[in-house]
Amino acid sequence: MATMVAQKTAAPPRRRQRSPSRSAWIWVAPALILELVFFIWPVINTIWLSFMNKDSTTYVGLSNYARVFTDSSLLEVLRNNLVWLVLGTILTVGLGLLVAVLIDRVKIEQVIKSALFLPMAISFVGASVIWRFVFLYQPPGQTQTGLLNAILAVFHIPPQVWLIDTRFNTFAMIAVYTWMMTGFCMVIISAALKGVPDEILEAAKMDGAGRFTIFWRIMVPMISSTLTVVTITMIINILKIFDVVYVMTGGNYHSSVVAVEFYNQLFNFGNYGQASALAMLLMVAIIPVMYFNIRQIRQQEKMR
Amino acid sequence: MSVQGSKSAEQMAELASRREYVGKPQPKLTVGGTLAQALSSSSVTVIAVLIGCLWSIPTLGLFISSFRSADLIRNTGWWTGLIPPWSFTIQNYISVLQAQGMGAAFLNSMIIAVPGTILPILVAAFAAYAFSWMKFPGRDWFFFSIVALMIVPLQITLVPILSMFTAIGLTGQYAAVWLAHTAFGLPFAIYLLRNFFSALPSDLFESAHIDGAGSWTVFWKIIIPLSVPALASLAIFQFMWVWNDLLIALIFLGGNPERAPMTLAVADLVNSFGSNYEVLTAAAFVSMALPLVVFFSLQRYFVRGILAGSVKG
Numbered sequence: 001m002a003t004m005v006a007q008k009t010a011a012p013p014r015r016r017q018r019s020p021s022r023s024a025w026i027w028v029a030p031a032l033i034l035e036l037v038f039f040i041w042p043v044i045n046t047i048w049l050s051f052m053n054k055d056s057t058t059y060v061g062l063s064n065y066a067r068v069f070t071d072s073s074l075l076e077v078l079r080n081n082l083v084w085l086v087l088g089t090i091l092t093v094g095l096g097l098l099v100a101v102l103i104d105r106v107k108i109e110q111v112i113k114s115a116l117f118l119p120m121a122i123s124f125v126g127a128s129v130i131w132r133f134v135f136l137y138q139p140p141g142q143t144q145t146g147l148l149n150a151i152l153a154v155f156h157i158p159p160q161v162w163l164i165d166t167r168f169n170t171f172a173m174i175a176v177y178t179w180m181m182t183g184f185c186m187v188i189i190s191a192a193l194k195g196v197p198d199e200i201l202e203a204a205k206m207d208g209a210g211r212f213t214i215f216w217r218i219m220v221p222m223i224s225s226t227l228t229v230v231t232i233t234m235i236i237n238i239l240k241i242f243d244v245v246y247v248m249t250g251g252n253y254h255s256s257v258v259a260v261e262f263y264n265q266l267f268n269f270g271n272y273g274q275a276s277a278l279a280m281l282l283m284v285a286i287i288p289v290m291y292f293n294i295r296q297i298r299q300q301e302k303m304r
Numbered sequence: 305m306s307v308q309g310s311k312s313a314e315q316m317a318e319l320a321s322r323r324e325y326v327g328k329p330q331p332k333l334t335v336g337g338t339l340a341q342a343l344s345s346s347s348v349t350v351i352a353v354l355i356g357c358l359w360s361i362p363t364l365g366l367f368i369s370s371f372r373s374a375d376l377i378r379n380t381g382w383w384t385g386l387i388p389p390w391s392f393t394i395q396n397y398i399s400v401l402q403a404q405g406m407g408a409a410f411l412n413s414m415i416i417a418v419p420g421t422i423l424p425i426l427v428a429a430f431a432a433y434a435f436s437w438m439k440f441p442g443r444d445w446f447f448f449s450i451v452a453l454m455i456v457p458l459q460i461t462l463v464p465i466l467s468m469f470t471a472i473g474l475t476g477q478y479a480a481v482w483l484a485h486t487a488f489g490l491p492f493a494i495y496l497l498r499n500f501f502s503a504l505p506s507d508l509f510e511s512a513h514i515d516g517a518g519s520w521t522v523f524w525k526i527i528i529p530l531s532v533p534a535l536a537s538l539a540i541f542q543f544m545w546v547w548n549d550l551l552i553a554l555i556f557l558g559g560n561p562e563r564a565p566m567t568l569a570v571a572d573l574v575n576s577f578g579s580n581y582e583v584l585t586a587a588a589f590v591s592m593a594l595p596l597v598v599f600f601s602l603q604r605y606f607v608r609g610i611l612a613g614s615v616k617g
Binding site (some may be wrong): 002023025027028030031032034035037038039041042043045046049084087097099102103106107108109112114115117118119120121123124125126128130131132133134145147150155174179182183207239240242243246247250259262263264266268272275276278279280282283286290293294298 | 328348349351352353355356359360361362363365366369370377378379380382383385392410415427428430431433434435438439443447448451453456457459460461462463464465468483484486487488490491494519520544547548549550553566567570571574575581584586588589591592596597598599600605606
């Protein structure tokens with residue numbers, strides 16, 4: 001029945017128009033033109049520039065790409081991005097899942113959700129200022145005005161320079177990102193959890209399943225498609241991570257990531273070739289994720 | 305690939321069910337209950353409250369700091385300000401709004417964010433209308449190509465666009481940022497709006513067409529009024545994204561300080577007055593004020609928009 005309705009309405013009859021298909025093009029034209037100018041053409045152009053030298057005058061083959069994988073400072077950038085990708089994704093999705101499950105039947109659920117979700121409304125710039133007051137450092141012996149170091153002081157641990165010390169700075173910034181994005185993951189996962197039917201959980205309990213069994217064997221598999229979507233979204237966002245690092249360390253102190261390095265290459269060193277190669281690497285890294293994402297969407301569109 | 309007709313039927317059924325799922329109040333919560341019974345429910349509440357507090361502390365710290373004098377900020381932690389006698393001041397806000405050019409930056413943010421919200425939604429609505437209710441060759445192919453663009457790193461597009469803008473003299477103009485935000489916001493906007501549009505009941509369109517209404521009339525008289533919830537959630541999203549954006553403003557405004565929005569002004573303060581915390585705190589809060597108001601007043605729509613975009617239960 002639904003099929004018939006759809007066939008009738010997929011192409012609504014239009015009067016006074018020579019060809020329905022021609023008028024459709026007018027409606028999509030602004031979007032298509034913008035996407036062509038702002039996405040398709042730049043991607044082609046960037047591919048081209050990435051094979052050229054610093055000021056795009058001579059063809060240099062793959063040397064820009066080779067440098068990314070041989071230059072020690074650029075290798076470090078790649079390594080940082082990898083740490084971001086693994087840790088950032090696990091923390092945001094994991095914590096989002098954990099909190100969503102924990103607060104699911106708590107009376108104050110909405111309040112907690114708002115608290116976790118609020119950072120989404122704050123810009124990365126604002127967040128970086130907020131977190132400065134957590135990471136602030138004063139020399140040992142002085143009153144610590146940063147929250148983290150003040151807590152350390154209570155336990156007589158010497159203060160740390162969180163954002164400059166290369167042992168900590170990437171992790172400190174991942175913490176900031178986690179603070180910002182966990183709410184996003186939580187809201188989506190929590191909505192999916194509410195779609196898990198009561199009967200299944202009751203049946204599992206009757207069969208004597210413990211709470212961890214219920215969590216891992218029933219809840220997680222049942223919301224797996226949502227978890228996949230959330231994870232993909234996080235992976236894509238984190239691969240492109242820019243703002244947090246740009247504002248908190250500017251990519252200094254060995255904490256740079258690909259997007260920040262791209263920005264520095266372009267605007268501080270004027271190296272168009274190297275910058276384009278870095279951008280292309282991001283693109284290539286995202287292609288498998290993109291493929292997976294589209295496949296996911298298509299499957300879901302077909303499924304129902 | 306199945307037949308066009310049955311395919312869109314499936315899509316419609318899916319979208320209709322999703323719309324129902326998002327729009328209607330949820331059935332009584334179930335999952336956590338199972339866990340909550342295992343843990344005692346009061347301990348779950350305690351953990352939940354602790355998590356909520358943990359998440360709020362950083363923002364609270366900045367908020368309190370922004371009302372403290374430069375001297376106090378420099379020498380004591382913000383938490384000591386909670387202990388009476390209180391000595392709060394609004395001097396930081398006064399000096400930010402007057403001396404630091406924040407008023408102009410706030411205005412710039414508005415000038416950037418309002419067209420940067422309306423334009424992409426309008427263009428996306430046009431396209432989404434065609435993608436959901438018109439038939440033309442390659443329709444699905446174009447739609448999925450645009451969805452795919454959602455994940456192209458913006459960085460990749462910046463160099464060519466910047467040189468194009470510079471060539472036609474747009475760099476440093478508001479229009480450059482408007483256009484960029486419109487183009488970059490389109491993939492998500494089209495994806496979201498198509499979902500909503502195609503879930504609208506088809507009889508409406510039929511009767512409108514029988515009455516002789518053209519596509520233009522149908523769009524403005526039927527689609528737009530019926531899609532207000534979707535449009536609202538999208539608008540909130542886009543507004544937040546544009547308001548909070550740093551990268552696009554940073555690059556396409558070409559360091560033109562007269563047009564710098566809040567994020568850029570605050571980022572400059574962070575970089576140049578790294579130790580001038582009293583200015584920084586108030587500036588950061590001023591830049592957050594509007595998004596926070598939008599967030600708290602329209603939270604329902606905000607969450608609904610996210611769900612419509614990503615939940616496939």
